[in-house]
Amino acid sequence: MIPTIVGALLFNFLLFKLLPGSPDDYSAGKVYGSPFQEGHVNTTNNFLASPPTVSIDVLEEPLWKQFTTMTCRYMFFDFGKSYFQDKTVITLIKESLLVSLSLGLLGMVISYLIAVFLGIFKATHDGSFVDRFSALVLTFFYATPHFLLGVILIIVFAGGTYVDWFPLQGLISHYWDQLSWSHKILDSLHHLVLPLLTIVLGSIGSFTFFIKNALQAELKKPYIQGVYARGGTSHQALYGHALKHIVVLIIAHIPQSFTRIFFMNTLVVELVFSLNGMGFLVFQAILKRDYPVVFGTLFIFILIGLVVQLLVDIAMTFFDPRLHFKGGRQYD
DSSP: HHHHHHHHHHHHHHHHHSSOOHHHHHHHTTTTTOTSTOOOOOOSSSTTTTOOOOOOOOGGGGHHHHHHHHHHHHTOOOOOOOOOSSHHHHHHHHHHHHHHHHHHHHHHHHHHHHHHHHHHHHHHHHTHHHHHHHHHHEEEEEEEOOHHHHHHHHHBBBBBOOBSSSOOSSSSSSTGGSSSSHHHHHHHHHHHHHHHHHHHHHHHHHHHHHHHHHHHHHHHHHHHHHHHHHHOOOOHHHIIIIEEEHHHHHHHHHHHHHHIIIIHHHHHHHHHHOOOHHHHHHHHHHHOOOOOOHHHHHHHHHHHHHHHHHHHHHHHHHTTTTTTSSSSSSSO
């Protein structure tokens, strides 16, 4: 895990140093899209239009010294202070991490729950009309970019053209403090419907096809024929044997799914629905060349991804006794 974190930080550090522009260039209006450019009409929020609040003389140091100092400080979760906000990076991460984790985890859990039922149904009704029609619908949602799905949902359900059932943006209403605790929960869930629906619609297709294909491959194995030969029913073969075996595959698929939803999908969803999460924070930090925020959030992203992978590896040993962390053979 440590070499992976250091390697990822080094790659992105060098990449950002090769890119044109710097915090000084952004403040001087030399970066395209900067609100400080002459004649630029600021249509963004105040976050992008704020000048630097701290000295950034550290950028004059040699690159090797900058990277060494950064990695040593990151070992103690000291990410420094934002160049453009009067807050430490760890404070900004704490304020936005819960939003991204809530969207990512809820989106992944809902997607998997629906995909398991759809995958089982499609595997047992392969070639039927419902199977073909659902494949067409799932492929459409999978092929549609998430930002376009979000915009379509806003137009249809958030007062754009048709109905006004859900809020346009944000996680809570402006009168949230005046509500009772039960109404606060309902208000938050009401705001989460469209963002979660965007994530689920964009992710459920790949999950469903993965589960269907894995289950179909398992049902074709010789031991399933042995179940039928001993007088077992199709229900016993499916739920008593085949489904148990693909649990390990589903668990092994979780890190990849979590990475895609948490790191990529939530970024797009947060931008479309103006949610102050980690993706939205990183996006604006990249535009402003706010390096402490960029690398601090990158470190957290990588660390969360690696921890999830480690937990999944450990969990797989409980579901499949053939997998273990000991050297040599499991069985003598």
